[in-house]
Amino acid sequence: MPQMLTLTLPDGAERQVEEGTLPRDVVASIGQRLLRDALAVEVDGEVQDLVTPLRAGGAFRVLTSKDPKALDVLRHSGAHILATAVRRLRPDAKIGFGPAIEDGFYYDFEVEQPFTPEDLEQFESEMRKVIAEKYPFVRAEVSQSEARGKFADDPLKLERLSEFSEDEIISTYTDGPFIDLCRGPHVPDTSHLKHFKLLNTAGAYWRGDEKRQMLQRIYATAFFSKEDLDAHLHRLEEAKRRDHRLLGAQLDLYSTDQRLGPGLILWHPRGAIIRNEIETYERDLILRHGYELVYTPHIVSERLFQISGHLQNFAENMFGAMDVEGGAYRPKPMNCPGHICIYQSHSRSYRDLPIRYAEFGTVYRYERSGVLHGMLRVRGFTQDDAHVFCTPEQVPTEIARLLDLVDEMLKTFGYPYTIELSTMPAKALGSVETWRAAEATLADVMTSRGQEFTIDEGGGAFYGPKLDFKLIDAIGRKWQGPTVQLDFNLPERFDLEYTGADNTPHRPTMLHRVLVGSMERFVGGLIEHYAGAFPLWLAPEQVRVIPIADDFTAAAQSVVDRLKSRGARVHLDDRSETLNYRIREAETLKIPYMAIVGKREAESDAIALRVRGAGKKQEVMSVGDFIAMVEDQLASRALAP
Numbered sequence: 001m002p003q004m005l006t007l008t009l010p011d012g013a014e015r016q017v018e019e020g021t022l023p024r025d026v027v028a029s030i031g032q033r034l035l036r037d038a039l040a041v042e043v044d045g046e047v048q049d050l051v052t053p054l055r056a057g058g059a060f061r062v063l064t065s066k067d068p069k070a071l072d073v074l075r076h077s078g079a080h081i082l083a084t085a086v087r088r089l090r091p092d093a094k095i096g097f098g099p100a101i102e103d104g105f106y107y108d109f110e111v112e113q114p115f116t117p118e119d120l121e122q123f124e125s126e127m128r129k130v131i132a133e134k135y136p137f138v139r140a141e142v143s144q145s146e147a148r149g150k151f152a153d154d155p156l157k158l159e160r161l162s163e164f165s166e167d168e169i170i171s172t173y174t175d176g177p178f179i180d181l182c183r184g185p186h187v188p189d190t191s192h193l194k195h196f197k198l199l200n201t202a203g204a205y206w207r208g209d210e211k212r213q214m215l216q217r218i219y220a221t222a223f224f225s226k227e228d229l230d231a232h233l234h235r236l237e238e239a240k241r242r243d244h245r246l247l248g249a250q251l252d253l254y255s256t257d258q259r260l261g262p263g264l265i266l267w268h269p270r271g272a273i274i275r276n277e278i279e280t281y282e283r284d285l286i287l288r289h290g291y292e293l294v295y296t297p298h299i300v301s302e303r304l305f306q307i308s309g310h311l312q313n314f315a316e317n318m319f320g321a322m323d324v325e326g327g328a329y330r331p332k333p334m335n336c337p338g339h340i341c342i343y344q345s346h347s348r349s350y351r352d353l354p355i356r357y358a359e360f361g362t363v364y365r366y367e368r369s370g371v372l373h374g375m376l377r378v379r380g381f382t383q384d385d386a387h388v389f390c391t392p393e394q395v396p397t398e399i400a401r402l403l404d405l406v407d408e409m410l411k412t413f414g415y416p417y418t419i420e421l422s423t424m425p426a427k428a429l430g431s432v433e434t435w436r437a438a439e440a441t442l443a444d445v446m447t448s449r450g451q452e453f454t455i456d457e458g459g460g461a462f463y464g465p466k467l468d469f470k471l472i473d474a475i476g477r478k479w480q481g482p483t484v485q486l487d488f489n490l491p492e493r494f495d496l497e498y499t500g501a502d503n504t505p506h507r508p509t510m511l512h513r514v515l516v517g518s519m520e521r522f523v524g525g526l527i528e529h530y531a532g533a534f535p536l537w538l539a540p541e542q543v544r545v546i547p548i549a550d551d552f553t554a555a556a557q558s559v560v561d562r563l564k565s566r567g568a569r570v571h572l573d574d575r576s577e578t579l580n581y582r583i584r585e586a587e588t589l590k591i592p593y594m595a596i597v598g599k600r601e602a603e604s605d606a607i608a609l610r611v612r613g614a615g616k617k618q619e620v621m622s623v624g625d626f627i628a629m630v631e632d633q634l635a636s637r638a639l640a641p
């Protein structure tokens with residue numbers, strides 16, 4: 001007797017089907033029209049295609065092109081269509097993997113010669129043929145030896161096959177001439193891919209391992225509608241224009257140097273001004289919010305990381321040990337253990353709590369050179385790190401304070417944001433009750449403030465639940481923002497204590513939190529968010545004063561002096577270059593304000609103001625009014641001009 005499965009439809013109706021039934025048949029029994037629109041189904045939260053036999057029951061939902069989850073299915077199918085086209089034109093190409101990724105898909109190929117942009121154009125038109133041929137995606141479940149036969153000429157697939165365990169189902173998908181080793185899911189046939197674009201190629205190590213061969217990865221994107229595709233391509237253009245690596249060089253903000261080593265950032269004076277403004281702002285902000293500043297060393301005895309568990313759990317991200325008088329020392333990958341040592345340098349009473357230690361702590365983490373990326377992914381970075389030690393009862397107040405702090409800060413930088421609550425993962429430290437109570441505390445604080453948030457079920461670190469703030473930048477991309485992490489682990493490992501009102505020892509609760517996170521990544525993100533056009537308070541050079549001719553240099557100098565005395569970063573450009581040349585240079589440097597001084601302005605103690613981004617428009621204004629405006633925007637850290 002085959003086993004019966006119970007499917008619950010969205011309207012609550014139940015269907016009994018035999019195990020092994022194809023979802024296609026279930027959908028057909030609901031309605032032919034629905035079958036026409038169906039791209040895949042979701043069973044008990046798992047997306048599968050219409051031709052994969054049902055092996056479990058549960059909530060059953062049909063996915064059409066209106067469902068965001070169907071987009072991944074379309075994109076992964078796009079990867080197969082890409083590989084189909086590549087293999088037709090380049091039969092020698094060996095195939096690797098081709099997953100859907102955020103915003104698109106890729107496929108990795110092993111070829112003698114890297115692909116050229118012309119190759120990509122050919123592949124794209126060949127894909128259109130594969131699409132027009134409307135090949136169904138046909139699934140087959142095969143034995144190990146059958147599979148080995150089918151992929152005899154594909155060493156990368158054979159390697160993957162050798163990793164399957166005895167009881168794992170091996171499945172293949174075929175569309176026309178192409179066969180791939182794949183779990184699915186796929187859309188019903190190749191004609192569903194309509195709005196797509198091949199974007200670029202890049203070298204990628206097989207399995208991300210730099211000891212293995214370099215494959216050629218083709219990146220692509222696909223959407224259900226032309227509008228969505230066009231909007232995405234426009235966003236990519238914008239992202240290119242805003243690339244912090246290009247702007248970082250153009251605006252002379254930072255560099256890297258191979259002699260120094262990859263992934264290590266040199267902050268140039270103009271970049272350092274931005275960083276210093278952020279640090280000054282944040283230092284004032286957190287002192288106002290009850291934090292105390294501390295400093296801890298950059299190299300630390302390994303013993304500390306043995307106690308903290310980093311050596312056991314985090315070693316692959318740590319730089320190697322150096323020998324100091326027979327003891328092993330490491331550059332610190334995190335600041336927490338140092339802050340804990342400060343906490344433990346005294347005995348603590350409940351009256352001392354909460355204690356909030358903050359540090360702009362520079363940490364070093366080993367990242368493979370292949371993943372390093374400008375300022376965003378580096379090997380040495382400064383975290384605006386803080387640790388709060390409090391009683392369990394104080395947690396809600398501390399979370400509420402943090403929400404205030406984050407909100408104030410992100411508004412200052414002009415970032416809208418979302419919050420995600422990550423809950424207990426499968427492998428977790430501490431009891432389910434402790435976790436659920438902590439998660440409820442976090443959720444309650446947000447709910448009581450009317451703060452919206454989403455839940456990342458099972459997404460927490462093994463040592464506690466956390467809040468992730470995601471910044472939304474000017475072109476709608478999400479960036480990792482502040483995080484607040486509850487920690488059940490380190491207080492135990494370090495045996496942290498405070499004396500309670502009952503005169504007995506208690507375990508404090510520990511919160512880790514960062515606001516900007518990595519200063520390097522945050523500034524890299526800001527460069528892209530503002531496209532290099534920083535608001536006045538962050539701009540490395542705020543005003544450039546330009547006399548039209550030598551006769552007006554004295555008047556221009558007087559404007560400079562007065563602005564300088566009010567703390568503005570201002571330069572005089574009295575070079576003998578043409579006015580147009582000097583204006584263009586100030587525009588290239590994205591300086592917020594240009595103050596032009598000619599005859600009329602010199603005689604009336606005025607300037608002709610050119611505002612960044614406003615084109616050729618000039619407004620004559622008295623020097624007094626201009627200074628007042630600048631002072632006002634600086635004092636309020638306005639998002640202007």
Ligand SMILES: [Zn+2]
Binds near residue numbers: 173180181182183
């Ligand atoms: Zn596949």
Ligand SMILES: [Zn+2]
Binds near residue numbers: 334335336387512513
């Ligand atoms: Zn920490």
